[in-house]
Amino acid sequence: MKRNIYILLGVILLIGVALAQNADNGIAAVFKQEEPLPTETGPRAGLLAPGFSLKGMDGKTYTAGGAKEKAVFVSFWASWCEPCKEEAPALNTLAAKYKDKLDMYGVNVTPYDKLKDAKAFVEEYKLTFPILLDEDGAAYAKYNGVAFPTNVLIDKNGVIQEVILGILPEKELERKIKDVIN
Template sequence: MKAVNKRNITVIAVIVFLAFLAIERTTQSEPEAVPAMEQQGSSKLASGAGKGQPAPAFTLQGVNGESYSVEGAREKAVLVNFWASWCEPCQQEAPALNALALKYKDVLDVYGINVTSQDYKPNAERFVKKYMLAFPVMYDLKGEIFDKYKGAVFPTNVLVDKNGVIAEVILGLLSPEELEKKIITLTGS
């Protein structure tokens, strides 16, 4: 009887702990009501991860050794794709992202960011080879970039216009046609 009580207490403790983590994650991912820089009297918006906000700045090294950045105005719009190798929708999306990256290469950069903190890097490397990704791929080893963008699901696609402002955050998988319509709207192509 005592063993059953200990097991029940352990199960309840685990459930309470998981509920606490879920609540904590939810409250961390909610956007601020007023951007921090506006509170300080500046007219410049603080970066965030929501539509109409400046894209959070980052620089990561790609698997090809080059550095890639998102920060402020740029020559082309950018699609930032957060993915994990175990994610089935990410696997389904990879061929379409390849095709779109090639088709719109003159007006759109596509950056694939593996959230390695939630993946296994050798599996991510196999994913890149399997799908022969035609766009720069980077590894977010600690999940810091994913956190800056308040990522919650895979895939997450963030469309950033040429001014460095987030035009849209797409959670989950879209059909290739729907994603292409959003790219056309973003780039004016």
């Protein structure tokens, strides 16, 4: 009889430990309250992304900022930027791979570049995602741009999840994208 009680207590203890270890992904997740959206707009993680509308090289107008159906990846770049050249193939690959869950925009900061050079860059790297022209540098300024590339990951709610100055290895960048779209 005593032996059965010890076995029963052991089983209950194991179940309790298993539930505690899985609380983040299991039952507790059902009761978890969503964090309220920020009310402040700014160029850093945790704030609402500053909005902008820019014309693309394809003639269409694109917007960032505010809630969207998909997460948004904004890459501010210039054609003379060596890290931008290095990163371009990875961005093309990731844009194609996650097109159903992520809108990727390449924003050429035109005051720091030449339009003909930007067009040559897009052609050379065969970029397939929308390339926007920040002709007066206002969008770049809203994100306190200080380096090329500056990449901004924005979730579906319009909240900046990360601002990345410079480039990352493709696998690390992909991991960050997956974190934002999931």
